[in-house]
Amino acid sequence: MAEKQDSGKEQEWSRLMAAAQEGDRTAYERLLREIVPLLRAIAGRWHRRPDRVEDVVQDILLTIHRVRHTYDPARPLSHWLATIAKRRAIDALRRRGRTEKFEISDEQAYVTFADPAANKAVATRDQAPALGAAISVLPESQRQAVELLKLRELSLAEAAKVSGKSISALKVNVHRAIKSLRAQLKGE
Amino acid sequence: MAPSTDQLIERLAANADPVQRLRPPLVRASLWLLAVAAAAAIVVPFFANFALFDAKLQDGKFILELAGTLLTGIAAVIAAFYLSIPGRSPAWMLLPIPPLVLWLASSGYNCYREWVVYGTSGWHLGETAGCFGTIIGFSVPLGVALIVMLRRARPVAPVPVAALGGLGVAAISAFLLQFNHDVDASFLDLGVHALAVAIVVLAISAMARQPRLLSVEQ
Numbered sequence: 001m002a003e004k005q006d007s008g009k010e011q012e013w014s015r016l017m018a019a020a021q022e023g024d025r026t027a028y029e030r031l032l033r034e035i036v037p038l039l040r041a042i043a044g045r046w047h048r049r050p051d052r053v054e055d056v057v058q059d060i061l062l063t064i065h066r067v068r069h070t071y072d073p074a075r076p077l078s079h080w081l082a083t084i085a086k087r088r089a090i091d092a093l094r095r096r097g098r099t100e101k102f103e104i105s106d107e108q109a110y111v112t113f114a115d116p117a118a119n120k121a122v123a124t125r126d127q128a129p130a131l132g133a134a135i136s137v138l139p140e141s142q143r144q145a146v147e148l149l150k151l152r153e154l155s156l157a158e159a160a161k162v163s164g165k166s167i168s169a170l171k172v173n174v175h176r177a178i179k180s181l182r183a184q185l186k187g188e
Numbered sequence: 189m190a191p192s193t194d195q196l197i198e199r200l201a202a203n204a205d206p207v208q209r210l211r212p213p214l215v216r217a218s219l220w221l222l223a224v225a226a227a228a229a230i231v232v233p234f235f236a237n238f239a240l241f242d243a244k245l246q247d248g249k250f251i252l253e254l255a256g257t258l259l260t261g262i263a264a265v266i267a268a269f270y271l272s273i274p275g276r277s278p279a280w281m282l283l284p285i286p287p288l289v290l291w292l293a294s295s296g297y298n299c300y301r302e303w304v305v306y307g308t309s310g311w312h313l314g315e316t317a318g319c320f321g322t323i324i325g326f327s328v329p330l331g332v333a334l335i336v337m338l339r340r341a342r343p344v345a346p347v348p349v350a351a352l353g354g355l356g357v358a359a360i361s362a363f364l365l366q367f368n369h370d371v372d373a374s375f376l377d378l379g380v381h382a383l384a385v386a387i388v389v390l391a392i393s394a395m396a397r398q399p400r401l402l403s404v405e406q
Contacts, residue, residue, distance in 0.1 A: 023206035032197045058196050065200045067342050069207040070273050079275035087274075087344040162199045 010076055018073035032061060035081060042085040046093050060088045062158070134184040138177050141165070145173035146181075210341060213269035213276070220337050221265060224330060228364060236367035244366075249294060256291030257363040260284050264356035265334070272341035272349045281348060284355060291359070295378050319365055319377065323384035326361035327354075331392055339402050346403040350396030354389035361388070 013031060020028035036057060043056040063084050071080050135146055148159035149170065156167045163170065210216065244250045263284040270280040334353045343349045362381055396402045 020204055021207050021209055023204060025201045025204045028204040029197060029201035032200060036193060036197075054193060058193055061193070061196055061200060063344065065203075067274065067344065068204075070210050070341050072209070072212065072273075075275065080273075081275075083274040084344050161203050162196070164199070164202060 010078055013077040014073050014075075017068070017071050017077055021068060021071065021073075032064070036061075038078075038081065039085050042082060043089045043092075046089040052092070052096075056089050056092045058152075059092060060085045062154075062162075063088050065161075130185060131181065134181050135177075137184075138180060141169075142173045142177035142180065145170050146177045149174050210273070213273055214266065216337060217266040217269040220269075220334065221262060223333070224360060232364065232367050238367075240369075241367055249297065252290065253294035254363065254366055256287050256289075256294050257359055257366070259287035260291050261356050261359035261363055263287050264352045264359060268334070268338060268349050268352040268356060269341075271345075271352060272338050272343040274344055281352065284352065284359075288355075288359075295381070317380070319369065320380050320384045322365045323358060323361045323381065324387065326364050327357045327384075327388040330357035330360060331388065335392070335395070335402060343403060346396040346401075347393050350402060351389055351393045354392035355385070357392070358385040358388035 013034065016027045016031035016034075020031060039057045039060050040053055043053045043060065047053045047056055064081070067084065071077065135143060138146065144163055145159070145165075148154050148163060149156070154162065156170060159165075159170055160167050165173075263286075267280040267283040270276045271278070331354065334357055335350075338349060338353060362385065
C-alpha cells in the first residue's frame with residue numbers, strides 16, 4: 001500500500017518537474033514545496049543545527065533551479081533529487097570545515113593582541129549584532145541586495161534571477177546599502 | 189535575515205522560465221565522438237605515416253593495443269557524459285576499466301617483448317619526447333571541446349566527470365599518435381605515454397575545481 005503511494009507520488013513529482021521545465025510556474029512551486037521535507041531529511045543526515053539544515057535546503061533548491069534542464073522525465077525524480085541534495089549537503093560540510101579552520105575560539109575572543117590588526121577578527125565578530133540590526137532597518141530593496149550578494153554570497157547573475165531585479169539595480173542597491181551601513185555603524 | 193525557504197521558493201517559481209532539456213547522455217557523447225572522428229579524418233592524413241601504420245597492423249598484439257586505447261577513450265567519454273547528470277549510477281565510472289586493462293596489458297606486453305629482443309638500447313628520451321608533446325597537443329583542443337559540452341549539464345560532482353573526460357581525451361590522443369608512431373615500444377615510451385595521460389587527467393580534474401568552469405556554481 002505504502003509502495004503504491006510512493007510510486008504515485010514519484011509519478012506526480014516527475015509530471016510536475018516536466019511541466020516546470022516547460023515554464024509552468026504553479027507546478028514548479030508546488031513541486032518545490034512538496035520536496036522540502038525530503039530535502040530537510042537528507043540535509044539533516046550531515047548537519048545537526050536547524051539553521052544550517054535550512055541553509056543547506058536553500059542551497060539545494062537553488063541548485064535544483066540551475067540544473068532543472070538535466071532532469072529526464074522518463075526517469076524517477078527522487079534519484080535525481082537525492083543525488084543533488086546529498087552532494088550539496090556534503091559540499092556545505094566541506095565549506096564549513098574550511099571556514100572553521102580560520103575561526104577564533106571563545107577562549108581567545110577577549111584577548112587583546114599587541115598588533116592592532118590581530119584584534120580585527122574579534123572586533124568584527126563583536127560588531128555582528130549591531131550590523132544585523134542595521135541591516136534590518138534598511139529599505140527592502142537594499143536589504144535584499146545585501147542579503148543575496150553579501151550574506152548568501154550569490155553571484156550578480158544569480159541574485160538578479162532570484163530577486164527579479166536587473167544587475168545594475170542590484171549594484172546600485174548594494175552600494176547604497178553599504179554606504180548607509182557604514183554611516184550607521186560609525187554613528188554608534 | 190536571509191530570505192526564508194518559503195520566500196526563496198516563491199522567487200524561484202516566479203523565475204521558472206521554460207528550459208531546453210538536455211539530450212540523453214549517450215546521444216550527446218555520440219555527437220562529440222562523431223565530431224572528433226570528423227576532425228581526425230581531416231587532421232590525421234597531414235601527419236600520418238600510413239605505410240608504417242599498415243606494417244604495424246600486421247601484428248595482432250598491436251591491434252589489441254590500438255583497440256584498447258580507442259575503446260578506453262570512447263568508454264571514458266561516454267561515462268563522463270552519464271556521470272555529469274544527477275541520479276545516474278556511479279557504476280558508470282567502471283566502464284573504461286576493462287579497455288584500460290587491455291590497453292595497459294597489451295602495451296606492457298609489447299614493451300616486454302621489445303626489451304627481451306633489444307635490451308635497453310631503445311631507451312632514449314629524445315624520441316619519446318615527441319610522443320609526449322603529441323598526446324598533450326591533441327588533448328588540449330579535445331579537452332576544451334569536451335568541457336564545453338559537459339559544462340551544459342553543470343555537474344554537481346565535477347571532479348570525477350572531469351577525470352573521466354581527461355582519461356577519454358588522453359586515450360583518444362594516444363590512439364591518434366599511433367598513426368605516426370615510429371618509436372619502438374620500450375618501457376620508457378610506455379612510461380612517457382602514461383605520464384602524458386596522467387598529466388591530462390590531473391590538469392582537467394584540477395580545472396574542474398574552479399567553480400565557474402564546469403560545476404553547478406558556474
